[in-house]
Amino acid sequence: MFENLSERIASAFKQIKGEGRITDLNIANTVKDIRKALLDADVNFKIAKEFTDKVRDKAVGQKVLTAVSPGQQMVKIVQDELTALMGGEASELNASGNPAVILIAGLQGSGKTTFSGKLANYLKAKGKSPLLVAGDVYRPAAIDQLKVLGSQIGVDVYAEPDNKDPRQIAENALKHAKATNKNVLIVDTAGRLAIDEVLMNEVAGLKTALKPQEILFVVDSMTGQDAVNTARSFNERLDFTGVVLTKLDGDTRGGAALSIKYTVQKPIKFVSNGEKMEALDVFYPDRMAQRILGMGDITSLVERAQAQFDEEQAKKLEKKIRKNQFDFQDFHDQLQQIKKMGNLKDLMGMIPGMGKAMKDIDISDDAFKGVESIISSMTPFERANPDIIDMSRKKRIASGCGRDMNEVNQFFKQFEQMKQMMKGMANMPAMPRMGGRR
Numbered sequence: 114m115f116e117n118l119s120e121r122i123a124s125a126f127k128q129i130k131g132e133g134r135i136t137d138l139n140i141a142n143t144v145k146d147i148r149k150a151l152l153d154a155d156v157n158f159k160i161a162k163e164f165t166d167k168v169r170d171k172a173v174g175q176k177v178l179t180a181v182s183p184g185q186q187m188v189k190i191v192q193d194e195l196t197a198l199m200g201g202e203a204s205e206l207n208a209s210g211n212p213a214v215i216l217i218a219g220l221q222g223s224g225k226t227t228f229s230g231k232l233a234n235y236l237k238a239k240g241k242s243p244l245l246v247a248g249d250v251y252r253p254a255a256i257d258q259l260k261v262l263g264s265q266i267g268v269d270v271y272a273e274p275d276n277k278d279p280r281q282i283a284e285n286a287l288k289h290a291k292a293t294n295k296n297v298l299i300v301d302t303a304g305r306l307a308i309d310e311v312l313m314n315e316v317a318g319l320k321t322a323l324k325p326q327e328i329l330f331v332v333d334s335m336t337g338q339d340a341v342n343t344a345r346s347f348n349e350r351l352d353f354t355g356v357v358l359t360k361l362d363g364d365t366r367g368g369a370a371l372s373i374k375y376t377v378q379k380p381i382k383f384v385s386n387g388e389k390m391e392a393l394d395v396f397y398p399d400r401m402a403q404r405i406l407g408m409g410d411i412t413s414l415v416e417r418a419q420a421q422f423d424e425e426q427a428k429k430l431e432k433k434i435r436k437n438q439f440d441f442q443d444f445h446d447q448l449q450q451i452k453k454m455g456n457l458k459d460l461m462g463m464i465p466g467m468g469k470a471m472k473d474i475d476i477s478d479d480a481f482k483g484v485e486s487i488i489s490s491m492t493p494f495e496r497a498n499p500d501i502i503d504m505s506r507k508k509r510i511a512s513g514c515g516r517d518m519n520e521v522n523q524f525f526k527q528f529e530q531m532k533q534m535m536k537g538m539a540n541m542p543a544m545p546r547m548g549g550r551r
């Protein structure tokens with residue numbers, strides 16, 4: 114995420130970190146390079162200038178020149194200013210109300226429908242009972258798309274395929290939600306290629322009819338400055354409550370994330386970074402600033418792991434590891450959990466220092482494919498009993514998944530090593546025992 118921007122800012126700091134003596138001149142040079150980096154990331158000119166003026170004034174005001182570690186102090190100033198630029202504090206979604214209504218708006222293809230599904234999934238995990246509403250009446254496929262997402266995450270979808278009046282549909286959906294005890298209504302709407310009166314009237318009409326707690330404006334972060342301009346128009350008309358940035362998994366430069374809050378004075382509430390239903394994060398300006406500065410984001414990484422973590426299952430797994438019974442099925446299940454946490458490259462980028470190292474390495478989600486295919490060509494009995502797999506079984510497994518014997522042997526070797534390592538770790542005295550004595 115924002116690799117180029119991160120790299121440019123890091124190199125701007127190099128000149129100040131490496132210097133034995135800090136002067137007004139190298140502060141000025143650092144600031145100038147940061148400004149260039151922001152402009153190249155498609156941050157609006159005025160915002161970039163104001164930002165770097167602030168950084169310079171603070172640096173001079175805080176006597177960075179005489180500080181013990183001026184480089185670090187500069188980084189801290191930039192970190193604080195980046196956080197402030199993106200909104201300072203995280204802004205919570207208001208899902209109170211019975212039902213709470215959340216209206217989703219934005220241009221065509223920005224990711225509204227996908228986000229509606231992700232939000233429903235997110236709220237469901239928080240104990241809410243959401244209802245998705247198909248408010249896009251123009252494309253018949255739009256209803257199907259929402260229904261597919263709904264069934265994937267186990268959330269009901271309200272649709273009226275023969276009704277062409279989104280306002281009526283939404284009002285009926287509201288009644289339906291009340292009757293079926295749903296406490297959040299998520300209304301997906303139609304998008305258009307460009308801002309036009311028909312689109313604006315339609316969404317404004319929905320706003321009047323539904324009095325939503327939240328109107329979320331969904332915008333494709335790949336569109337940079339355009340994203341910011343569209344946000345401005347939508348905000349003038351709708352006075353929305355928050356922004357959702359989508360497609361942060363692509364090679365977006367960062368301009369939208371950095372300029373939008375400043376421009377519309379509305380918080381970014383969520384960022385979406387992939388097509389999977391789990392690929393949604395609450396937006397934390399401070400964590401994003403850390404990521405941009407190459408400091409990683411361990412907090413989010415841990416939160417993602419926790420969201421996928423099943424305590425019961427973990428306890429069972431620990432027992433098996435202790436008894437040295439960790440098998441191929443367990444291994445397979447663990448892989449699935451990791452994959453659910455999101456795209457691998459994105460996960461690695463959350464580890465401090467890794468973002469830069471990973472920049473040119475292409476890790477796709479296919480990285481596990483070989484291993485997965487080997488496991489899936491085992492019988493359930495083999496998966497649960499790795500020890501019984503002899504040479505002839507290995508040969509059958511290899512031909513079943515179309516991999517060569519070397520690869521299969523290597524995987525078995527790695528699996529054995531991992532098992533030994535796990536056993537060693539599980540039996541270390543420092544590890545708290547679970548389950549108690551028997």
Ligand SMILES: Nc1nc2c(ncn2[C@@H]2O[C@H](COP(=O)(O)OP(=O)(O)OP(=O)(O)O)[C@@H](O)[C@H]2O)c(=O)[nH]1
Nearest residue numbers: 221222223224225226227304359360385386387388
């Ligand atoms: N990589 C990536 N793709 C996304 C993300 N969000 C949505 N998409 C994809 O972008 C395309 C458009 O997403 P939709 O959710 O259908 O967008 P929409 O705003 O509902 O589009 P319309 O209903 O046509 O206006 C789909 O192919 C999605 O899978 C994201 O965060 N990352």
Ligand SMILES: [Mg+2]
Nearest residue numbers: 225226249255
């Ligand atoms: Mg849609």
